[in-house]
């Protein structure tokens with residue numbers, strides 16, 4: 371039987387944005403298994419979020435769904451307040467996982483697309499992190515980046531820029547929100563196929579990292595958990611990418 375030693379996050383409450391599906395689901399489950407109560411944010415995946423919350427409650431955790439579009443600062447502030455209320459007036463852990471990943475090369479970059487990517491993928495995570503820091507209780511933020519911040523994702527130019535902004539903001543937030551709030555990041559590599567692709571996509575690209583395999587959602591969640599648990603790490607990015615970030619060549 372699991373003891374409190376196996377559940378280091380007992381007594382803490384987490385908000386996971388985009389937490390109903392894919393990597394967000396694995397992160398929500400890992401946090402709950404470590405003892406945290408979890409607010410699962412969703413936008414469109416309402417049924418998946420409801421099913422996940424039932425599963426988390428089955429583990430004995432407090433769990434709630436909060437639905438919100440996260441396209442601007444006001445929506446982010448409202449989500450934070452609602453999630454905090456659901457969790458009994460406190461949030462200790464924020465995982466900024468929700469993200470958009472539209473295709474588009476630099477040559478066709480449109481200011482509206484660039485603006486939307488930066489708002490959803492970088493500014494909203496910052497606003498949520500700032501709301502946590504304003505609580506003056508302490509806590510930690512984990513921002514989800516992408517292994518490709520280390521080189522160039524030419525096929526997703528606006529996304530690439532937005533994740534680079536978030537990488538810079540991770541360091542800025544870590545400095546500004548210290549000493550009470552730690553801010554770190556996880557940068558996954560080849561883990562889940564993007565929408566419209568299947569496992570053939572993962573097989574096709576697995577040789578693009580030194581370990582020549584794809585990762586699992588659980589391996590990404592394990593890194594989030596590690597950062598949530600550690601008391602003396604801030605401003606750090608953990609690459610969960612089979613070493614992909616050292617190669618510096620997209621799809622290469």
Ligand SMILES: NC(=O)c1ccc[n+]([C@@H]2O[C@H](COP(=O)([O-])OP(=O)(O)OC[C@H]3O[C@@H](n4cnc5c(N)ncnc54)[C@H](OP(=O)(O)O)[C@@H]3O)[C@@H](O)[C@H]2O)c1
Nearest residue numbers: 388392393412413414415439440468469514516558561562
């Ligand atoms: N999958 C990978 O292999 C991989 C690789 C590198 C980096 N990452 C990063 O890891 C994180 C998770 O990846 P993923 O592939 O699991 O993410 P995903 O499926 O692309 O998106 C996660 C969730 O974000 C939510 N979302 C998107 N736009 C939103 C909006 N405008 N307002 C509110 N919510 C919105 C959606 O929630 P609903 O479904 O509820 O609408 C979606 O399920 C992302 O930050 C991604 O950039 C993933």
